[in-house]
Amino acid sequence: MMEKRFRGYLPVIVDIETAGFNSTTDALLEMAVVILEMNDAGNISIQSSHREHVVPFEGANLEPAALKFNGIDPYHPFRLAIDEKEALTNLFKPVRQAIKDQNCTRAILVGHNPAFDIGFMNAAVERTNIKRNPFHPFSTFDTATLGGLAYGQTVLARAAKAAGIEWDAEQAHSALYDAEQTAHLFCKIVNQWNAFSA
Numbered sequence: 001m002m003e004k005r006f007r008g009y010l011p012v013i014v015d016i017e018t019a020g021f022n023s024t025t026d027a028l029l030e031m032a033v034v035i036l037e038m039n040d041a042g043n044i045s046i047q048s049s050h051r052e053h054v055v056p057f058e059g060a061n062l063e064p065a066a067l068k069f070n071g072i073d074p075y076h077p078f079r080l081a082i083d084e085k086e087a088l089t090n091l092f093k094p095v096r097q098a099i100k101d102q103n104c105t106r107a108i109l110v111g112h113n114p115a116f117d118i119g120f121m122n123a124a125v126e127r128t129n130i131k132r133n134p135f136h137p138f139s140t141f142d143t144a145t146l147g148g149l150a151y152g153q154t155v156l157a158r159a160a161k162a163a164g165i166e167w168d169a170e171q172a173h174s175a176l177y178d179a180e181q182t183a184h185l186f187c188k189i190v191n192q193w194n195a196f197s198a
Helices: 064-070 084-101 114-128 143-151 156-162 175-197
Strands: 009-018 028-038 044-053 106-111 135-142
Touching (some): 009 114, 009 175, 028 084, 028 114, 028 175, 044 175, 084 106, 084 114, 106 114, 106 175, 114 135, 135 143, 143 156, 143 175
Parallel strands (some): 009 106, 106 135
Antiparallel strands (some): 009 028, 028 044
8 A cells, every 4th residue: 555655655764863964074973764664544654663873984074063962972882883885785675675565666765854864865875886775866755844734843842742742852863763753753644644534
């Protein structure tokens, strides 16, 4: 059923934590993807979540203000970080499998203000010369827009709370936590639309 719901695309939630705002010069430090599935009633939910900590690429800029904001120490040994190419390869593998399993043509990135995430992901794909990016190169779904439409809130924390989704400020700005909360928000809005339009 997923293959028919979003014009053949599989929505995959992505959140990226970085060392700045410039996708070509600033380091990608953490990336998470959340894969969705659909039941027989046409409602979507989280199928699986995946995260990688990433070593800054050679020559990457690390903005102190960005690191203070997300609380990431890029070179902390307990991060167990890996290089960009390995991280992207590891994350793209389950996305490709889900595309195949759900008979979709490719993934479409779902994010909260996704221009940021797709910009960093595409820059990393280009840097690492990955040939098979499963995501559409520029089309996205934006939960900031959807949250504004459904709940009158465009900030992720506020939209989540308005949707009745628990929010832990202590865990925010972790790629995995933000991706999963964004996924809960996206699923709730889509499923509500299904109920309204039934």
